[in-house]
Amino acid sequence: MFKEIQEYDKLKKNKDIIWYFKVKDSDKFDILKHRELTFSDEFDSEKLDTKKWLTNYYWGEKLLKDRYSVESDLQTYTEKENFEIRNSILKINTKPQRISGKVWSAAQGFSTKEFTYTSGLINSGNSFRQKYGVFTAKIKLGNPLQKSAFWMLADKITPHLDICRTSSGKVWFDYFSSKGNASKTSIGSRYSNDYFIYTLEWTSDNLFGK
Numbered sequence: 001m002f003k004e005i006q007e008y009d010k011l012k013k014n015k016d017i018i019w020y021f022k023v024k025d026s027d028k029f030d031i032l033k034h035r036e037l038t039f040s041d042e043f044d045s046e047k048l049d050t051k052k053w054l055t056n057y058y059w060g061e062k063l064l065k066d067r068y069s070v071e072s073d074l075q076t077y078t079e080k081e082n083f084e085i086r087n088s089i090l091k092i093n094t095k096p097q098r099i100s101g102k103v104w105s106a107a108q109g110f111s112t113k114e115f116t117y118t119s120g121l122i123n124s125g126n127s128f129r130q131k132y133g134v135f136t137a138k139i140k141l142g143n144p145l146q147k148s149a150f151w152m153l154a155d156k157i158t159p160h161l162d163i164c165r166t167s168s169g170k171v172w173f174d175y176f177s178s179k180g181n182a183s184k185t186s187i188g189s190r191y192s193n194d195y196f197i198y199t200l201e202w203t204s205d206n207l208f209g210k
Contacts, residue, residue: 005046006068007208009030011201013118014033014207016026019123022078028119028169031168034088035134036131037122038128038133038172039127039128039130041051041053042088043085043089043090044086044088045085045090047085048080048083048085048122048196049209051127052124052127052128053122053123053124053127054123054124054125054126055077055078055120055121055122056079056121056123056124057123058125058126058153061125061126064102064110065077067101067106068101068102068103068110069102069103069113069115070102070103070104071103071106071189073103073115073116073147074115074116074121075094075118075119075201076099076101076102076113076115076117076118077101077118077119077138078118078119078120079115079172081117081118081120082094082118082208083091083120085120088121091122092119092121092122093119093120094117094119094131094146095118095119096116097116097118097123098114098116098117099114099115099118100112100113100114100115101113101115102196120139128205130196131202132202132203132204133201133202134199134200134201134202135152135163135199135200135201135202136197136198136199136200137163137198138195138196138197138198139164139166139195139196139197139198140189140193140195140196141164141171141192141193141196142166143166143192143193143195144166144167144169144170144171144189144191144192144193145166145168145169145170145193146166147165147166147167148160148162148165148166149165150163150164150165150196151165152200156178156179158176158177158178158180158193159176159177159178160174160175160176161175161176161200161207162174162175163198163199163200164198166192168186169189170186170188170189170192171174171182171186171187171188171189171191172185172186172187172194173185173187173209175207185209189210198210
């Protein structure tokens with residue numbers, strides 16, 4: 001009984017428990033009752049749902065009718081060879097492989113390049129587009145020295161927003177506006193090698209990342 005009383009005295013001072021009792025009967029969370037799920041994928045099938053996902057850049061699919069990489073990429077992107085789904089987890093694997101592919105340069109346009117890696121990307125440009133809302137995904141980014149990202153893109157190159165990405169040994173949040181302004185924030189490297197839920201809340205006035 002004495003141990004239970006000690007535990008109770010400890011718990012009643014816990015800031016999370018104090019906060020819970022302050023808000024549990026309030027209307028603080030009523031906004032959640034009015035939210036509507038507009039797009040989701042739990043990756044619970046054996047193959048990638050191609051009705052939801054392109055495995056190509058949107059404009060590569062619509063205009064070029066082919067896959068391409070950007071100038072700084074060391075990898076070319078495959079249609080399905082670098083994807084693996086198991087236990088409701090989609091893995092995008094990067095593999096050492098010599099292969100020819102198209103590359104885009106702003107100065108030179110499209111050209112053919114010999115790549116030494118293959119990888120993959122998924123894109124909801126055909127099936128889902130939305131202005132404002134909460135965008136969230138549970139992701140393990142992997143090696144922070146490599147380039148991985150969960151991002152949103154406008155019809156043009158900008159605005160561009162990285163909800164999370166790895167580069168230079170760190171995890172970053174980035175925003176590139178259509179006016180050429182850029183904002184970058186690093187949260188270090190410790191979030192790269194495990195699963196975390198990354199979220200963007202986009203309203204008419206603000207962008208909130210967490």
